[in-house]
Amino acid sequence: MEYRKDIDGLRAIAVLPVVLYHAGIPGFSGGFVGVDIFFVISGFLITGILHKDLAEGRFSLATFYERRARRILPALFVVVATCLAAGVLLLLPDMLVGLARSALATMMFASNVWFWFSTSDYFAPSADLEPLLHTWSLAVEEQFYIVLPLLLWWLYGKPRRAVLGALVGLCIFSFLLSVWATGPYPQESFYFAPTRAWELGLGVLLALGVFPACRNAYLVEAIALSGIAAIFIAVALYSAATPFPGIAAALPCFGALALLWSGEQRQTAVARILSSPVPVAIGLVSYSLYLWHWPIIVYFRLTLGTLDLPYAQASLAIGLSFACAFASWRLVERPFRRRPPIGISRQRIFASALAGAAVLSVVSAVVDLREGFPERLPQDVRLAYAGSRDIDARRGRCDGKLPKDGLCRIEGEASSPSDRRNDVLLWGDSHAGALLSGLDFLMDGRKRGGAVAFKGACPPILGVQRVDQKHSGDCVAFNAAIMAMLEQSDDFPIVVLSARWPLAANGKRYPGETGRPAILDRLDFEEASLGTAGNYAIFKSEFLRTVREIRDTGRRVVIVDGIPEIGWSVPHALGLHRLIDADLPPPPTRQAVDARSAKANSVLAIADEDLGVQRVSAVPLLCNPVCAVEKNGIPLYSDDDHLSVYGAMTIVPRMFKDLMPSDTNRRLRPG
Structure with missing residues (x-):
């Protein structure tokens, strides 16, 4: 040629x-x-x-x-x-x-x-x-x-x-x-x-x-x-x-x-x-x-x-x-x-x-x-690096598990399956899964128990799908199955909702974070998706509807505010900082976290006006005024936005200290 x-x-x-x-x-x-x-x-x-x-x-x-x-x-x-x-x-x-x-x-x-x-x-x-x-x-x-x-x-x-x-x-x-x-x-x-x-x-x-x-x-x-x-x-x-x-x-x-x-x-x-x-x-x-x-x-x-x-x-x-x-x-x-x-x-x-x-x-x-x-690796680097593996071993096998298959347990001091209590249901996306170890620790100390139902990239919002996900309809089916379980049983008088709310409400990822936007769409919405522009309206209407439906079963609802997003992998950044003296990116401030969460928090605040709803937050515990990413040299996060096991066990008991009344086996009112 x-x-x-x-x-x-x-x-x-x-x-x-x-x-x-x-x-x-x-x-x-x-x-x-x-x-x-x-x-x-x-x-x-x-x-x-x-x-x-x-x-x-x-x-x-x-x-x-x-x-x-x-x-x-x-x-x-x-x-x-x-x-x-x-x-x-x-x-x-x-x-x-x-x-x-x-x-x-x-x-x-x-x-x-x-x-x-x-x-x-x-x-x-x-x-x-x-x-x-x-x-x-x-x-x-x-x-x-x-x-x-x-x-x-x-x-x-x-x-x-x-x-x-x-x-x-x-x-x-x-x-x-x-x-x-x-x-x-x-x-x-x-x-x-x-x-x-x-x-x-x-x-x-x-x-x-x-x-x-x-x-x-x-x-x-x-x-x-x-x-x-x-x-x-x-x-x-x-x-x-x-x-x-x-x-x-x-x-x-x-x-x-x-x-x-x-x-x-x-x-x-x-x-x-x-x-x-x-x-x-x-x-x-x-x-x-x-x-x-x-x-x-x-x-x-x-x-x-x-x-x-x-x-x-x-x-x-x-x-x-x-x-x-x-x-x-x-x-x-x-x-x-x-x-x-x-x-x-x-x-x-x-x-x-x-x-x-x-x-x-x-x-x-x-x-x-x-x-x-x-x-x-030197010892201090290994300590930081271990944070990337500091993930509850149950996360993989529990992700997406349905009630018919047996939900994963939040374990208290029960000595046998017959003694297990169903006081709390933790429901949400992968952020809920990251709280599991901390709730284990809390429940064990209070001699209580429960179960967890979570699915990655699926916030606990009924009838809503993530159209940016390959199998978006799975979120709808998963959340519907959890709601059906609540409607058909008398267990779990407390339902804890946890998810990456800022991503759901905004659709846009954390500044500097690459990846596809998270686009919400209603299952019964016949028109084409509005992209991230439609996220807030869908999040507001359908999340509040979800909370109402849970409350209508006579249960108490606890909403966990969004865990502060860091924007960079904490264990890797700390490890590389100690290994090769790489620059450690600045953690976000309380002001930046509040600005990022403003839309989501405005909706959570509406839900919080219900007497049967309680909000808890890790933000004041972590960000004062700059968000902490480690404690005693150990990462509090396993990546850029999920708490590590160490982080969950450090933060969750403080965050949930007033979670349960003396008798959690009683519904707030007949379902």
């Missing part, structure tokens, strides 16, 4: 938004679409090479994979090795284990599956400190390259109409699958190859001549301008809240297609700009820049103790990424691309690839088996 400078320029248009988006530079909230542009370019270039080889009768899988190995593996191996080495020095054990597992998945070109499994959501906070998260796109491409050569080889020689029809049909199917899956299965649609194949497929179809040529210079120029405009619009206007890929991915993908197609027709004004020295230079190092920028940003975040890098540090991370990219291109990429007599032979390339993958896989497996070498 004839070299086109404008394609290297288009690579620059693809990689720069990704880098700037990840660095948190304003104006690039949709920069993640650069990956989609890369997909279209890759499909076009690889198909062009394969088509040429097939047409000339010299198609060879060995030659194809030799090219892929020369292009992809050397720089990838260097980056993965560097990440592992840096991880041993800079990461806490669980983070190092996660890195090792992702490195192993990367060696198998299955990191997209791994990150779908381990982080679920590309935009979630759990993904923001994964040094190899960006390799998911390489995995998608490599999985595509396993299928594409064989498919083209099998189709070659068949009637052109049938070949193109089959390929167009596959692309349409993949696109429709992506559009459908982005709603109910957003994570699978984002990470998996079948829902991304159409993006590479656009490049395939262009390389095979599906899109007709055009001699109208004005039309070609207009299409080129529309292509670059489509990309810029997606980069500027898309965000983590945009359902993606689905229909939204069509804008940047067809924008890239328009630029590739118009560049084939003539030297357009856009192509001349893309062919200028600066875009071409960035395009030449774009692969190495893509590989290096994300680990550098992650380690900057770790060192500075914040996901939201200040502008100066973000600029420094970008500059360092360019320096590493140029060095990687000059010293790693170019030498391995050279062929004999001045370069490396095919046999040595394959041998080096196998050896490199084997060494990195073994190292990753050893790190995993040794659980991240916790013995390398």
